[in-house]
Amino acid sequence: TRYETLFQRLDHNKDGVVGIRELQEGLKSLGIPLGQDAEEKIFTTGDINKDGKLDFEEFMKYLKDHEKKMKLAFKSLDKNNDGVIEASEIVQSLQILGLTISEQQAELILQSIDADGTMTIDWNEWRDYFLFNPVTDIEEIIRFWKHSTGIDIGDSLTIPDEFTEDEKKSGQWWRQLLAGGIAGAVSRTSTAPLDRLKVMMQVHGSKSGKMNIYDGFRQMVKEGGIRSLWRGNGTNVIKIAPETAIKFWAYEQYKKLLTEEGQKVGTFERFISGSLAGATAQTIIYPMEVMKTRLAVGKTGQYSGIFDCAKKILKHEGMGAFYKGYVPNLLGIIPYAGIDLAVYELLKSHWLDNYAKDSVNPGVVVLLGCGALSSTCGQLASYPLALVRTRMQAQAMIEGNKQMNMVGLFRRIVSKEGIPGLYRGITPNFMKVLPAVGISYVVYENMKQTLGVSQK
Numbered sequence: 001t002r003y004e005t006l007f008q009r010l011d012h013n014k015d016g017v018v019g020i021r022e023l024q025e026g027l028k029s030l031g032i033p034l035g036q037d038a039e040e041k042i043f044t045t046g047d048i049n050k051d052g053k054l055d056f057e058e059f060m061k062y063l064k065d066h067e068k069k070m071k072l073a074f075k076s077l078d079k080n081n082d083g084v085i086e087a088s089e090i091v092q093s094l095q096i097l098g099l100t101i102s103e104q105q106a107e108l109i110l111q112s113i114d115a116d117g118t119m120t121i122d123w124n125e126w127r128d129y130f131l132f133n134p135v136t137d138i139e140e141i142i143r144f145w146k147h148s149t150g151i152d153i154g155d156s157l158t159i160p161d162e163f164t165e166d167e168k169k170s171g172q173w174w175r176q177l178l179a180g181g182i183a184g185a186v187s188r189t190s191t192a193p194l195d196r197l198k199v200m201m202q203v204h205g206s207k208s209g210k211m212n213i214y215d216g217f218r219q220m221v222k223e224g225g226i227r228s229l230w231r232g233n234g235t236n237v238i239k240i241a242p243e244t245a246i247k248f249w250a251y252e253q254y255k256k257l258l259t260e261e262g263q264k265v266g267t268f269e270r271f272i273s274g275s276l277a278g279a280t281a282q283t284i285i286y287p288m289e290v291m292k293t294r295l296a297v298g299k300t301g302q303y304s305g306i307f308d309c310a311k312k313i314l315k316h317e318g319m320g321a322f323y324k325g326y327v328p329n330l331l332g333i334i335p336y337a338g339i340d341l342a343v344y345e346l347l348k349s350h351w352l353d354n355y356a357k358d359s360v361n362p363g364v365v366v367l368l369g370c371g372a373l374s375s376t377c378g379q380l381a382s383y384p385l386a387l388v389r390t391r392m393q394a395q396a397m398i399e400g401n402k403q404m405n406m407v408g409l410f411r412r413i414v415s416k417e418g419i420p421g422l423y424r425g426i427t428p429n430f431m432k433v434l435p436a437v438g439i440s441y442v443v444y445e446n447m448k449q450t451l452g453v454s455q456k
Helices: 002-010 020-029 036-046 056-077 087-096 103-113 123-130 138-143 165-169 172-190 192-204 213-224 226-230 233-238 240-258 267-297 306-317 319-323 326-354 363-397 406-417 419-423 426-431 433-450
Strands: none
Touching: 002 020, 002 056, 020 036, 036 056, 056 087, 056 123, 087 103, 103 123, 103 326, 172 192, 172 233, 172 240, 172 433, 192 213, 192 226, 192 233, 192 267, 192 363, 192 426, 213 226, 213 426, 233 240, 233 267, 233 306, 240 267, 267 306, 267 319, 267 326, 267 363, 306 319, 326 363, 363 406, 363 419, 363 426, 363 433, 406 419, 426 433
């Protein structure tokens, strides 16, 4: 049979068993090198008696089991049951899984599997292609392209992550959220001095004329010592937990409202649900945002901590002060989430169109690059609103400043400082994107391993 011939070709020294080295070399000579991970996965799955070798029976059993899974995947793709898979069926299936690709991209996938050049795939071609590929279902292919939430650039407007049903049932979701939260805390703390500098430049921009990065740091250290560079960071870290939890819960609720039972969530539904979830979370934790700004802008000794800050704001300005700048903050969510998502989808389809030759897995660098770039574009679009929000939060602290509303403040900034005035502090803001992405990714991956999140 096919399996016997295959086994004989892999068994170089003809001792009736195949070792991992023989498997690797044999696959290479057959023109199907899979890469170490995949080969080791085949080996560990197939080696039932754990003697470090595959005998013929183990080899047969592995291939038969794998073939069953492949048959199911083939059937799920072959929508019209005519025994072959066409490009349109690939597009359709991926759409159901929430990944939109063009007909050309589907044809590229087809070409890589299609052996006889008919531009359709029959069962034999499918089986031969995936025979040694340990991917068990189409969803695993999609998983590479999930927007990685292990990235925290210190902004709380990103759209929450998608979790599969399996992840929800097995409790993987809360481990991933916890890993993300810890990663966010470490990355925000590491880049806190840049964040405080950004807030200072946003608030004091017009008062001190031009405030550059070096002078800004010098003034902060002179005024409060090195420790003062982390002022306001505690609140920024504390709010990660309630915000993530509220956002995740709200996102799931809004998705249910917007989609029929059993229907997959498309990009538009994700955008609407994500924006609404962001708005819900922001509404609940907004007082903490105000306190973060107040602590960051505060002078040494002005507030002894979060509670002291809350007490003083309440006593001197009343409850309303906790929601200053709430409107521009809410308005900022829509351009941020929309552009972040749109740019990510664009970059993704560009990569799939031009670079996806042998694999749909783009690798860590491409994924992080796409994530960082799309978040940066989102920030750029919503930055003027974020600046006005910060000014409104801190208005009461600057002596002689008359309290203004959003439109009045916009007008005043543009008339006094021109359009560049709306982008004050954007340099330290962008300076922290790359370190924040790198740090949060490394911590996220390590925390996932520590917490036992299974790697797909």
